[in-house]
Amino acid sequence: MIGDWLDIGSVDQITPGTARTLPVVGFDEIAVFRTQKNEFYALVNKCPHKQGPLSQGIVHDNVVTCPLHNWNISLKTGEALGEDKGCVPTIPMKVDAGRMYLLRSAVVGKRAA
Amino acid sequence: MSPPRPPNFGMRSGGFFVLRVLPRITELNAPSTLMDKDNTAPVKERLVVIGNGMAGCRAVEEILALDSARFDVTIFGAEPRVNYNRIMLSPVLAGEKAFEDIVINSDDWYTDNAITLVSGDPVVSIDRATQTVVAKSGRVEPYDRLLIATGSDPFIIPVPGKDLAGVVTFRDLDDVDKMLTAAEKGGSAVVIGGGLLGLEAAHGLSLRGMKVTVVHLMPTLMERQLDEAAGYLLKTELERRGQTIVTGGDTAEIVGRDGQVSAVRLKDGRTFDADIVVMAVGIRPGTTLAKSAGIEVERGIVVDDHMVTSDPAIMAVGECVQHRGACYGLVAPLWDMCRALADAACQQPSGYEGSVTSTKLKVSGIDLFSAGDFSGGDGAEDIVMRDAARGVYKRVVVKDNRLVGAVLYGDTADGNWYFDLLKKGEDISDIREALIFGQAFASGGALLDPNAAVAALSDDAEICGCNGVSKGKVIETINAGACSLDAVRSTCKASASCGSCTGLVESLLALTLGGEVQSGPKTMCKCTSFSHDDVRRLIGEKSLRSIPQAMQELHWTTPDGCSSCRPALNYYLLCAWPGEYEDDQKSRFVNERLHANIQKDGTYSVVPRMWGGLTNPRELRAIADVVEKFNAPMVKVTGGQRLDIFGIKKEDLPAVWADLNAAGMVSGHAYGKSLRTVKTCVGSEWCRFGTQDSTGLGVKLERMTWGSWMPHKFKIAVSGCPRNCAEATIKDFGVVCVDSGYELHVGGNGGIKVRATDLLCKVATEAEVMDVCAAFIQLYREQAHYLERTAPWIERVGLDHVKAGLFDDADSVKRLAARFRYSQTFCQDDPWAERVAGKDADLHQHLAEVRPLSITEYAQ
Incomplete structure (x- = not known):
């Protein structure tokens, strides 16, 4: 049977404290984050506010600040923090032996709008 | 197992398909069938242990303690010596201990317990059908129960030169002997790997008089145990001790001369002389024997909660196993595993539930402790305390009123107390306010109100250690009219240097003035009690050279700042140390990181420089060509007398810039604080x-x-x-x-x-x-x-x-x-030309691209 997890590459491809993008043909682009503390998260690359590319925001702790209007989004839950309300879908992710994996069913979970 | 179906879903990455099928996580705590076996066995069972290391021997000790008459024990060891404490190899290398000091079980132990020790003769195969093991010498040993305790093997990075003489690992006493021999001749050593083991090796070699360079792939030393701030402190201290620490160093080659190692060359071209190279990049479970015997192996040998493998007659313990998905490379989990193993083997099953681990670095004079999960996460809250004057950094992570992680540097006295709280999962809400100050303070009960604690201090108690200001002096200053933190700082200098006593001074203000405390100038952001001016002044005064250093020395209350202070600190450092400070791209707002202006749809606009608003046919043609070539939906004349090209994707930016560069144009910095x-x-x-x-x-x-x-x-x-x-x-x-x-x-x-x-x-x-x-x-x-x-x-x-x-x-x-x-002189290199030449390419390129082969299948 086919694996549940999709190998998206080596952890070395993302500098700690930054994110990279993973387009999915026909579906929403995914932003893959690596925090300064070497945690890995994957979110749909769209701020719940005005669809800004979260991958381009400044990462601090496990929060990214959207480059368009400075909303702070939790990388763990996808929820907007503070006074702002909204949530972006997260994609279950795991790291094993230096490789990054996304949950296959979640990668293609949502049609691009 | 059914064979893999042809994939209907692949992923394209630079022209090839990457598709990996991962093993499924197996249910590990399935009921074991061992317990009811041989309940009435009249004769002793034969227990064969493969591995004379800490895990194997500890397991035997545990079994003997429970039921010394149950088994006839035979232990096979690959090394030609008795069992010793492997984690104490570092002190042996450092000259702080001798081999005799670290022996756990001497010859007498084996004799007294009628254990047959077969040392220097490793087991080469297991025959599960006949329940026998075969050793290298040809010796065949039958077993009723087999215990695999093969530990782990050092990971050797596959670079050219890895097999040269003088390249060693740091795993057993033979490795230590090789290092000691090399150290006797003096010279240079390169340690590849800045984890626990690598740093201990580096410390030992350094004490033995070698010139040591540590090459670490990641940006932070011991990144699995430490956060950036603690890693920075550690690096600074090791450098102060004369070691060269290279973080972000990727080894390209180990260079040799006449078959003997002579240097290590990194991918960025830097080369370090080496008379010996210690490879300490990590370990992997020693599973070769188990795998070839057909026992279930994933990353490690898969065991259940009773340390039983997929073969009910075979148990495994230690660093070679994988339990509930986790492999451990530390000593503490081993004790718990061995206890559970012995309980099950002696028919009193208890079960092992996994371990929370803690780490202490065994480098004399450096106090470093880390335990649990300090990666933060949802609902987790950080409590950070920094005391720059004493070189202390403490961080505890609290989640749902429970301590879940701790990192301590400089003062680890409370490490065990935190670890205890963490393992017990006790509710800490009562002592939360005082938690970071440690056990003595948190247990004080009456001192939980910080103001009350300060009120209780005597007048001559020192408030500000940096400037030697007593409580009496601070109160006198406040009474003389200093009604704000800033006023106190400028008058008596309390809290004006490192800021660690800011909370105390604020308490004194509140106690002395009641509600009349005036708020001072706004702090830079919520991460610090200092204002912008203070931070700029202190960067100069304290000669702060990097963001982690500034955050440490100025007592930042968050682990790595926020989106307002990171760019500010980056600018202040850049301004203070031109040509010296290395710009931190991850602290830059997107426009300055991508040298273009982000637009509401996530594309970018590009404005080439037109000096003084002048242009010429060549530039205009190049701009027109770019607009057509990249299908830019709009070109606009800006208010600043230049042309703005809209709708460029981030991955196309370098190509756009290449075309503009070719016509002699450079970045217009329309995106910058510049x-x-x-x-x-x-x-x-x-x-x-x-x-x-x-x-x-x-x-x-x-x-x-x-x-x-x-x-x-x-x-x-x-x-x-x-x-x-x-x-x-x-x-x-x-x-x-x-x-x-x-x-x-x-x-x-x-x-x-x-x-x-x-x-x-x-x-x-x-x-x-x-x-x-x-x-x-x-x-x-x-x-x-x-x-x-x-x-x-x-x-x-x-x-x-x-x-x-x-x-x-x-x-x-x-x-x-x-x-x-x-x-x-350091700023006038066109950033576009640098990117065109390939700098920071990963900022522009996608990680990969996923192409579901059958979209309709997933569309519903």
Whole structure:
């Protein structure tokens, strides 16, 4: 049977404290984050506010600040923090032996709008 | 197992398909069938242990303690010696212990317990059908129960030269002997791997007199145990001790001479001499034997909660196993595993539930402790305490009123207390306020109200260690009229240096004044108690050179700042240490990181520089070609006299820039907190009213100032006559030419709040215009707060302050201008050309691209 997890590459491809993008043909682009503390998260690359590319925001702790209007989004839950309300879908992710994996069913979970 | 189906879903990455099928996680705690076996066995069972290490012997000890008559025990060991404490190899290397000191089980132990020790003769195969093991010598040993305790193997990175003589690992006593032999001759050692083991090896070799370089792939030492701040402290301390620490160093090759190692070369070209190379990049479970015997192996040998493998007659324990998905490389889990194993083997099953681990670095004089999960996460809250004067960093992570992780550097006295709280999962809400201060304080009960604790201090108690200020002195200062933190800082200096006593001073203010405490100037952000001015001053005073260092020394309360303080610190450091400070790209706002302006749809706009607003057919053709080639939906003339190309994707930016570079154009910095444009009118060359060559002067000013980073964006204009067609009087720096020379204006703004400039001075020559412009910019760069335009800056400090800074001293303009020009020597490389040449390519390229082969299948 086919694996549940999709190998998206080596952890070395993302500098700690930054994110990279993973387009999915026909579906929403995914932003893959690596925090300064070497945690890995994957979110749909769209701020719940005005669809800004979260991958381009400044990462601090496990929060990214959207480059368009400075909303702070939790990388763990996808929820907007503070006074702002909204949530972006997260994609279950795991790291094993230096490789990054996304949950296959979640990668293609949502049609691009 | 059914064979894999052909994939219907692949992923394209640079032209090839990457598709990996991962093993499924197996249910590990399935009921074991062992317990009811041989309940009435009349004779002793034969227990064979593969591995004479800490795990194997500890398991045997546990079994003997429970039921010494149950088994006939045979232990096979690959090393030709008795069992010793492997984690104490570091002190042996460092010369702090001898081998005899670290022996756990001497020959007597084996004899006394009638254990057969077969040392120096490793087992080479297991025959599960006949229940026998075969050793290298050919010896065959039958078993009823087999225990695999093969530990782990050092990971060898597959680089050229890895097999040269002089390349060693750090795993057993033989490795230590090799290192000691090398150290006797002196010379240089390179340790590859800045984890626990690597650093301990480096420390030992360094004490033995070798010149040691540690090459670590990741940006932070011991990144699995430490956060960035603690990693920084550790690096600084090791460097102070004379080791060379290279983080972010990727080994390309181990260079040899006559079959003997001579140097290590990194991928970035740096080379380090090496008479010995210690490879300490990690370990992997030793599973070879188990795998070839057909036992289930994933990353490690898969065991259930009773340490039983997929073969009910075979158990496994230690670093070679994988339990509930986890493999451990530390000693503590081993004790728990061995207990559970013995319980099950002696038919009193208890079950192992996994371990929470803690780490202490065994490098004398460096106190470092880490335990649990300090990666934060949802609902987790960080409590951080930094004491720069003592070199202390403490961070505890609390989640749902429970301690889940801790990192301590410099003062690890409370490590065990935290670890205990963590393992027990006790509710800490009662002691939360005082948790970070450690057990002594948190257990004090009555001292939980911080104000009460401060009130209880005697008058001569020291409040500020940096400046030696007592509680009595602070209260005296407050009573004398210092009603704010800032006033106290400037009067008696308490809390004015490292800031760690800020909370105490605030408590004293509250106690002394009640509700009359005045709030001081706004702090830089919620991560610090310091204002922008304080931070800038302290960067100079304390010679702070990096963001983690500034955060540590200035007691940041968050682990790595926030989106407002990171860019500010990056700018302040860049301004303070030109040519020296390395710009931190991850602390830059997207526009400055991608050298283009992000638009609402996530695409970018690109503005090439047009010096003084001048252009030519070649540039215009290149721009037109780019617009067509990249299908840019819009081109617009900007207010700053240049052309803006819209709708460029981030991955196309380098190609766009390459085309623009080819026509001689460079970045216009329309995206930066930096010089934007110099707007000009046509001036005396064409205009019938023009008094001076405003266009030519504008070009000169732009050539001098382009590329500089500033607190905020900066606009210049030069008008050729007082009709002021270039709108110079709403710019940050405006020149209005008159017959007799040049009027220089500053602090104008055409934005939200329109502000006309103030007249700064009048000068006679172009050279003076250039000098005053450079000096004014440098004064602004050195004094304004990050994200403060010149207009609010001048309103805050006053025009007189600016004039005084420039003109009170006859040399000020020259000195400021010289500092600006020096800083510019590092700033005027076109950032676009660097990106075209391949720098920071991963900022532009996608990680990969996923192409579901059958979209419809997933569409519902």
